[in-house]
Each structure stands twice: as structure tokens, then as C-alpha cells.
Amino acid sequence: MRFEFASATRIVFGEGCAQQAVEIARTFGARILLVCGRDPRRAGFLVDALGQSGVAVALCSVHGEPTIEFVRQAVAEHAAFQPRAVVAIGGGSVLDAGKAISALLANAGDVLRYLEVIGEGQALPNPALPVVAIPTTAGTGSEVTRNAVLGSAEHGVKASLRSPGMLPAVALVDPRLTLDLPAPLTASTGLDALTQVLEPYVCARANPLTDLYCEEGMRQVARWLRKAVTDGQDLPARTGMALASLLGGLALANAGLGVVHAFAAPVGGAFPAPHGAVCAAILPHGLRANLEALRRSDAAHPMLARFTRMAALLTGIDAAQPEQGIAWVEGLVKDLGIPGLARYGVTEQHLPPLAEKALRTSSMKANPVLLDVPTMLAILRASL
Secondary structure, three states: OOOOOOOOOEEEEOOOHHHHHHHHHHOOOOEEEEEEOOOHHHHHHHHHHHHHOOOEEEEEEOOOOOEHHHHHHHHHHHOOOOOOEEEEEEOHHHHHHHHHHHHHHOOOOOHHHOEOOOOOOOOOOOOOOOEEEEEOOOOOOHHHOOEEEEEEOOOOEEEEEEOHHHOOOEEEEOHHHHOOOOHHHHHHHHHHHHHHHHOOOOOOOOOHHHHHHHHHHHHHHHHHHHHHHHOOOOHHHHHHHHHHHHHHHHHHHHOOOOHHHHHHHHHHHHOOOOHHHHHHHHHHHHHHHHHHHHHHHOOOOOHHHHHHHHHHHHHOOOOOOHHHHHHHHHHHHHHOOOOOHHHHOOOHHHHHHHHHHHHOOOHHHHOOOOOOHHHHHHHHHHHO
């Protein structure tokens, strides 16, 4: 047995902890780049408080999922400001943007020099600027991961900028910041959180530490996701989902993912589809394909016991079989109104190139079993 584990230097979880952001940011210096979402007013309390504390603030607003070009422009715009740290407050896209910008502000050269798959994939020579990551959704777990996913319109894919030096300095996970999240977004991000505790659990690089996070994450999603979607003001439900998201981030950053996220990269890069919704549409079909392929390869494959354990945790039935667990996931996706990939314009003719691109992604390297092109195509067809 051999593994390693790395995460944000400091994790603070609980109601109201976002208020610590100003005190923490000040420890890094007198110039802070604040990365926020489409509506900067949501980060207004931080802008005001930082200003009152004598910190100079530059604002960077992220509209949608970050792209290579956006990061280039943001770095060029804010390099002269010379921020000492980055505070990123928002959903996974904002946190990824903040981490990517912090990395490129500290390292010379174009982003493609360091980007996986479509770039040169060189290691970052220097650690990124310190990042204080404050999630306002419960799904990606980006506050504790070492990568930033960036879209490339030119290549029609999303790829990761990845380095241990990109792990946030501080993650502030405040469930209250998710209370006003609309139900559809709560559903799609919540299912992303589910995907990120399921795939690391049944991936080829699972380890005893990530298993603990995944199992507890499954319990939290099974208990709280429906309630969080039904009543967004249910603070215990929001807290449970914020915890599940954090646990998923810790797991995926230290174990890996699999076929679902392998597809999410090319689909999200080529179509206007939210990451969480893509993962949700593919999740039950990816799980089923992996289960069947494992059984074909070895009827006594040790990974099959994990599918059985997963089923018990999700359904609450000790004797549940893997098929029952997958059916539970499929029912949840349906009940929460997640559309198929066809809603975003994916058609039969798009499937072969999407399957080929998915097979080349870094996520596929951790899939528990080798899948062939026909199986990959079958997963996509079922997800339409």
C-alpha cells in the first residue's frame, strides 16, 4: 500500500466562517486580487471590509466557466497591480479562475505552456500566489483541489492547469453562502458532488484516506440533497451538502476520477452545458458500464465489493446489490429534473469524436477498468 495526501494548508468549515476572510487576507499583504462571479455585489461585503482594513483591492469578475483567453486577459490586466494574494469567492468556475490566475501571476509564460492535454504540460516552476477560496455552491470541491479547469474554444475541450503549488492556502467553507442558490443549480452542483465521491471511491487509485471521505460524502448526499433542492433555506441540508462537496474535493484531488469526468471535459468544452449537469446525465450510465466491464474482466474483481458497499451507503439497505445503487442514482437524477445531453445540442454525429477525446483525458487514467470505444459510445447514447 502506497499513497500520498495533500490539501489546502488550512480548512475552516462552518456558519459564518467567511467573515474571517478579511483577517486572513491581510496576513498575506496589502494588495489583494478579489475574484468573484458575474455579480460583484455578492462580494461587496469583502470589498468594503478589505478597504476599511487598509488593503488595496483589485476586482476580477468571472462570467461563466473560465477559458484560456479569460485567464490570459486577467493576468495581463492585473500583473501591474502585483497582488500578494488572491481571494476567490463564488462557484467552482470562480475558484478555478482564481487558482489559474494566481498560478500565472507567479509564473512567466503563456498558460498553454503549463496546461495538460492541449498544452505542453510543463510543471509550474513557482508556487501560485496564496489563494483564499470561498465556495458559494456545493459541488466542485475546488476549494481543496490542486487544479483549475479551463475551456478552450479552439480545441473544443476543457483541460486542467495542475500543480501541488496551486492548492489554496485557506479554504473557508461557509454553508450560509449557499442559502440563496436556486433549486436547479443546487441539483446540478449537488450531483457533481455526488459524482466526486462516487468516482474516487471506485477508481484505480482509491486509498484508505479517500475512502473515508467518499463514504461520508455518500451519506451526506443521500441524506441531504433532496432536502436542499426542495427547501433552499434548510441550513442543515445546506451544511450537509457543503460538507459533501468538500469531501469530494479532498477525495478527487488525492485519488482520481473516471469515465464520467472524462466525458465532462470534451462535452463541456464543445457545448454550452454546465459541468454538474453533464456529470449528472452521464453518471448512472458510466457507473453501469464500469460495473459490467469489471464483471466481464473478472467475476471476483475486488473493485466489485466497492460497488456493493456504495449501493448500501446510498440506499440505506445493508444487503443492497450494485444494480440497486445505480438505480438509486438514476432515480435521483430523474427526480431532480436533470436533462439528457441532447438538451445541449449533443447528437449522434457528435458521439465518436467525444468518445475519442474522453479516452485521452487525465480522468480516464484512474478509471477502474479499461473501456473500449463501443462501450464509450454506448455510455454517451444512454446519456442523450
